[in-house]
Structure formats: structure tokens, C-alpha cells
Amino acid sequence: MPAASAAGAGNGVAGVAERARPGIADRALETLARSWRPLALLVACFAVWWAVSAARLVEPYLVPSPGSTLQVMRDKAGYIWHHGWVTTYETLLGFAIAVAVGVLAAVIMVYSSTVEKTLYPVLLFAQVIPKIAIAPLFIVWLGFGIAPKIVVAVLIAFFPVVISMVTGLKSVDPEMVQLSATMGAGPLQTFVKIRFPASLPHLFSGLKVAVTLAVTGAVVGEFVGANEGLGFVILQANGNLDTPMLFAGLIVMSLIGVVLFLLVEIAEKLLLPWHASRRGDAVTTTY
The missing domain is CATH 1.10.3720.10 (MetI-like)
Incomplete structure (x- = not known):
């Protein structure tokens, strides 16, 4: 019997398997995996801000x-x-x-x-x-x-x-x-x-x-x-x-x-x- 089927049979529900609870390290990795995209977007916005100010495309009294x-x-x-x-x-x-x-x-x-x-x-x-x-x-x-x-x-x-x-x-x-x-x-x-x-x-x-x-x-x-x-x-x-x-x-x-x-x-x-x-x-x- 496949592992998934055996797990489902053990739970009394066919086709449903219970997944092990993640540990602290797994939760930390999951949080990092969810967070890197918004962090990358913030870094990109900061880089654009820095590039605009460094290239003097806008006067400093308008955008510092x-x-x-x-x-x-x-x-x-x-x-x-x-x-x-x-x-x-x-x-x-x-x-x-x-x-x-x-x-x-x-x-x-x-x-x-x-x-x-x-x-x-x-x-x-x-x-x-x-x-x-x-x-x-x-x-x-x-x-x-x-x-x-x-x-x-x-x-x-x-x-x-x-x-x-x-x-x-x-x-x-x-x-x-x-x-x-x-x-x-x-x-x-x-x-x-x-x-x-x-x-x-x-x-x-x-x-x-x-x-x-x-x-x-x-x-x-x-x-x-x-x-x-x-x-x-x-x-x-x-x-x-x-x-x-x-x-x-x-x-x-x-x-x-x-x-x-x-x-x-x-x-x-x-x-x-x-x-x-x-x-x-x-x-x-x-x-």
C-alpha cells in the first residue's frame, strides 16, 4: 500500500494524509521564503531612489x-x-x-x-x-x-x-x-x-x-x-x-x-x- 494511502487509511479518511508539524527551523525558512519578495521590492525601490538622487535627475530640495x-x-x-x-x-x-x-x-x-x-x-x-x-x-x-x-x-x-x-x-x-x-x-x-x-x-x-x-x-x-x-x-x-x-x-x-x-x-x-x-x-x- 502506498504511504499516502496508508496514512489516509490510518486517519479514516481516504486520500487525506496528515503532514508532520514543522519545527522552528522549518518555520524560519518558511518565513524567509515568504519575506524575500517584499524585501527585494523594498531594496529595488531604495536603489531607484538612490539612483535618481545620485544622477541629479531631480533637485535635492524636491527629492532628497x-x-x-x-x-x-x-x-x-x-x-x-x-x-x-x-x-x-x-x-x-x-x-x-x-x-x-x-x-x-x-x-x-x-x-x-x-x-x-x-x-x-x-x-x-x-x-x-x-x-x-x-x-x-x-x-x-x-x-x-x-x-x-x-x-x-x-x-x-x-x-x-x-x-x-x-x-x-x-x-x-x-x-x-x-x-x-x-x-x-x-x-x-x-x-x-x-x-x-x-x-x-x-x-x-x-x-x-x-x-x-x-x-x-x-x-x-x-x-x-x-x-x-x-x-x-x-x-x-x-x-x-x-x-x-x-x-x-x-x-x-x-x-x-x-x-x-x-x-x-x-x-x-x-x-x-x-x-x-x-x-x-x-x-x-x-x-
């Missing part, structure tokens, strides 16, 4: 060289670190509020069709309004402190959280809900044991979008009125034609978004090891 940008990041590391931390704090706080309020609103909308029909059009209307257009209002209402930046971050990150959570709660298998009711589970038990866990894959998809948008929201709020934060740094550099500092601010802003995205990705892997997308290396077909 990579060397001058890195020099600014090194010489003014403390300055950039301070303003970067302010933006990160605003982003995290706005993202946390958006997640809490968004999940709660999604649960209420799913369990009440009246609320959904009333609230969903309002959410859609609010989403299509450019946040940069209404950000000055928050400055007038809330002042020049941290509050307007957090509000803008919440508004931008809120919609993906709500939509993904509503989709996840509605995609639960109805037979599972009926089975839980047959076994005597109440609405709260059904939500905790079935609906909420089943919605987590959809929710995390929305969270990965929302956390990057929250960075944009915080910076947009800083553009309108602030005396610290990366938005303030970028505006100051733009006004002074300090393009190395401008590029440095943009790079740090991008790094914050990437790091937060990766943290949400790691949380998803830790909290959802049971999901099919995380078990792709466990089972394979032999057909």
Missing part, C-alpha cells in the same frame, strides 16, 4: 538622497522619536476606542434589525465624508489638545471594524445556532460560544485595515492643528522645504503602520490557531 534622509533620522533621532511616540499614542487610543465602539455597535445591529436599518445608512453617510474636511470642526470644538486627533482616528478606523464584525456575526452557520438552541443554550451562551468565535476571522480582517487607517487619522488630525506629532513634523518640514525631514517623517509614519499591522497579525495567529487559514500546513490531499 537616501543618505541625507538617514542622516537626518540619525542626527534628530530624539526629536523624531518624541513626535513619533505622540502619533503612536494617539493611534493606539483611537484604534482601541474604535474597536470597542465598533464591536458593540455591530452586535447591536445584528441582534436588532430596527437598529441596523436606522444606523447603517448613517454610518455609510459618515464614512463617505472626507475626514480632513471636518477635522477643523473638532479643533474648534475640542481645542488643540490630543482629543481632536483621537476623534479623527476613531472615525476613520470605526467603519472597517463595524462592517467586518457585522459580516462575521451574520456568517455563522444557522445550523450551529439552531443546534445550540436545541441543546438549551441561551442567547448569551450562543453568542459567547458560537457567534463571537466564528466572527473573529472576519473581525481581524477589519482590524488589520483599521489599525493602518488609525495612523492616517491621527496624522490628519495633526495636520489641522497640533504642536507635536508626525503630522506636525511633516507640516513644519514642508513649510521650511526641509525634504530630508519630510521624508524621514513619512518613513517613520509608514513604519508605525507596518508594525501595528504585524502586531494585529501576530494576535490573530495566537488567538485563531483553529481557523482553516492557520491550519493549512496540517493536512494535505493526496489526489
Whole structure:
């Protein structure tokens, strides 16, 4: 009997073989195999940037060289670190509020069709309004402190959280809900044991979008009125034609978004090891 058939017979499922769990070295190699393409693209973009600046195809006050940008990041590391931390704090706080309020609103909308029909059009209307257009209002209402930046971050990150959570709660298998009711589970038990866990894959998809948008929201709020934060740094550099500092601010802003995205990705892997997308290396077909 072939090995694949024997494995399938041992598992009780014809044509399906269980693959051995990869070790640490195998996982490291797999991560490297997935990462080399984006890293190669970044290196290529950096090389093009360096070539354009070295050949003086564009004036340095328009596009600085990579060397001058890195020099600014090194010489003014403390300055950039301070303003970067302010933006990160605003982003995290706005993202946390958006997640809490968004999940709660999604649960209420799913369990009440009246609320959904009333609230969903309002959410859609609010989403299509450019946040940069209404950000000055928050400055007038809330002042020049941290509050307007957090509000803008919440508004931008809120919609993906709500939509993904509503989709996840509605995609639960109805037979599972009926089975839980047959076994005597109440609405709260059904939500905790079935609906909420089943919605987590959809929710995390929305969270990965929302956390990057929250960075944009915080910076947009800083553009309108602030005396610290990366938005303030970028505006100051733009006004002074300090393009190395401008590029440095943009790079740090991008790094914050990437790091937060990766943290949400790691949380998803830790909290959802049971999901099919995380078990792709466990089972394979032999057909």
C-alpha cells in the first residue's frame, strides 16, 4: 500500500494524509521564503531612489538622497522619536476606542434589525465624508489638545471594524445556532460560544485595515492643528522645504503602520490557531 494511502487509511479518511508539524527551523525558512519578495521590492525601490538622487535627475530640495534622509533620522533621532511616540499614542487610543465602539455597535445591529436599518445608512453617510474636511470642526470644538486627533482616528478606523464584525456575526452557520438552541443554550451562551468565535476571522480582517487607517487619522488630525506629532513634523518640514525631514517623517509614519499591522497579525495567529487559514500546513490531499 502506498504511504499516502496508508496514512489516509490510518486517519479514516481516504486520500487525506496528515503532514508532520514543522519545527522552528522549518518555520524560519518558511518565513524567509515568504519575506524575500517584499524585501527585494523594498531594496529595488531604495536603489531607484538612490539612483535618481545620485544622477541629479531631480533637485535635492524636491527629492532628497537616501543618505541625507538617514542622516537626518540619525542626527534628530530624539526629536523624531518624541513626535513619533505622540502619533503612536494617539493611534493606539483611537484604534482601541474604535474597536470597542465598533464591536458593540455591530452586535447591536445584528441582534436588532430596527437598529441596523436606522444606523447603517448613517454610518455609510459618515464614512463617505472626507475626514480632513471636518477635522477643523473638532479643533474648534475640542481645542488643540490630543482629543481632536483621537476623534479623527476613531472615525476613520470605526467603519472597517463595524462592517467586518457585522459580516462575521451574520456568517455563522444557522445550523450551529439552531443546534445550540436545541441543546438549551441561551442567547448569551450562543453568542459567547458560537457567534463571537466564528466572527473573529472576519473581525481581524477589519482590524488589520483599521489599525493602518488609525495612523492616517491621527496624522490628519495633526495636520489641522497640533504642536507635536508626525503630522506636525511633516507640516513644519514642508513649510521650511526641509525634504530630508519630510521624508524621514513619512518613513517613520509608514513604519508605525507596518508594525501595528504585524502586531494585529501576530494576535490573530495566537488567538485563531483553529481557523482553516492557520491550519493549512496540517493536512494535505493526496489526489
